[in-house]
Amino acid sequence: MLDAIVTATGEIFTISRMAWLFGGVLLGSVIGFVPGIGGRTTLAILLPFIVKMDPASALVLIVGIHAIGNTADTIPAILFGIPGSTSATATVMDGFPMAKKGEAERALGASFLSSGIGGLIGAFTVLATIPMIRPVILTFGNPEFFMTAILAIVMIALLTGGAPVKGLIAGCVGLMIGMIGVAPQTGVQRWTFDQLYLSDGIPLIPIALGVFAIPELVDMTLGGGGTKIAANAQITGTSTKWRGVKDVFEHWWLLVRSSFIGSWIGILPGIGSGSAIWLAYGHAVQSSKDKDNFGKGDVRGVIAPEAANNASDAGDWCLTLAFGIPGSATMSLVLAAMLLLGLSPGPKMVTERLDLTLIIVWSLVLANLMATGLCFLFTKQLAGITKLPVHHLFPVLIVLIFLAAYQSTTDWGDLVALLGFSAIGISMKRFGWPRPPLIVGIVLQRLAETYFFLTTKLYGFSWLTRPVVIVLFVLTVWTIVHAVMRHSRDKARAKA
């Protein structure tokens, strides 16, 4: 192990490797800023060129592109309420209201730093867990994965406080939307109504953009011609990026907890950052004494999901390297790139090719530092966008949203889905229906159904007696009881 660490350290700190890493970060930041594009597309574009490089440099470049993606996708989420990717949806919740209050710079500062530190904690967690990762993951069988998915959905659905029933319905509807298409176990078409587009299911990007981005854009333009995003805001000294940095250190314990949530979720196959961010956000809300500010621009609502997002990335890498199981669509491309480079992801990567694995871990650490630094440099300029009249931004943002939705499968169905889900998103926002559970339901559907099927087929009812399942079940029940009690208490208080 020590030899591998020395070799990896020597390999990474060379001018050429650092240049590749910085090049990846720079390229990822330019393209990754565009909503819906992100690291996956950049990686797909570069794949033909990457295969001609030496494996270590290629991996360094890939890490660079990938690492900045989770940091840069926050920018449109905070500035316009448009999630740059599904892993930025939770940041919209408080990041965009902060921008509207004139605190875009503070939100960006907090988000970049928590992304960076989250990524570092994630990378070091991966480094520490490499020797024991196999037994840890093996304690999680099908029933445990199923219960994790259920806990995540219930937790987010019931965080709605004033409307737990609406939250649960939204979560269930999300699960049902996710079921559209071919059933994973039997191959039977479900709710496709003979539409070819629906046989693969509705892609997540048009749904996320419709449910989150369009409603925010519609509300953004409410004030007429000269309105700005930060329309009525008093920009003061407390709104700067350094205030955001201070916020991160003030809430360091939340940052650490969220990073661990992200790392752990990243290691679990198939769950990914789309769920990690909501679990971290949910944890931030639940563990706070003063919950009233969430959704109105609470910096903790930015710190928690951003830390979890980048930390889950490291876990995702670990899973791909050690098991050869891609935890997300982007990781499938990484896996493809590794195979094209002649590397075989799997147990050998943590034994025979440990040096390469450690180069990746080093790259993750350095790429997160570079990405944070690069984003920090332009925070002021980025925040300045919120002072432009919204009517000048609106048509350009609409164009980007349509393009981001369309590039999902390049089918007309993507645009129809975008418009349909925009109508649903606007209605949900206006009529007090929480939108996060809908997205979490869709994200977790395939995982929940697959593990539900395997659990019932393989274990019958005996899975209910497994220790981890019992713990997760108790947590789920506790979440429900806690939410119901809080709802009743709030109602009684309102009556009084």
Place this chain on the structure above:
Amino acid sequence: MSEALRKLDPSFWLSLFFVVVIAVWVVAAAGLDWDTRLFPWAIGLPALALALRQLVADWKGASHKTEQGEERYPGVLDIAVDRSIPPEEMFRHTVKTAYWILTFACGIWFLGFLISIPLFIFFYLISEAKARKFPDLIVAGITLLFVWALFDQLMHLTWPEAALFTLFGF
């Protein structure tokens, strides 16, 4: 009856929509084999019960608390809506914005992405932002150039066929 419908919480209509959607899915799943319908029913049946409960609550006006100054939907975890704007104005604005978005969608269908993008930006800026024509043209041009470079040249995105060109056999 019409008076009663008028007084209904708007949330009722969304609840009704969800009830119908879930009910259609649950009924449609009945025709599937056991393994395929197991999960849809495990989720759909409790969801239908909850949606019906919510529908009844909305009908009775349980979530309809709109006395002056009181928040209509308290405690919902989502981005807060500015309730100071009258609902009628909000509705009017939403319809107007939806009109622009749908016009752009129709433009894509009829003219394709690369033609409708500059047209949409130009006409929106002229009529809504009340901006001057020359800067509008520049913004429209720069956006088109960016889209062309990234999506067409770099990503080789397959653009949808425009109805106008298909009609004339181009």
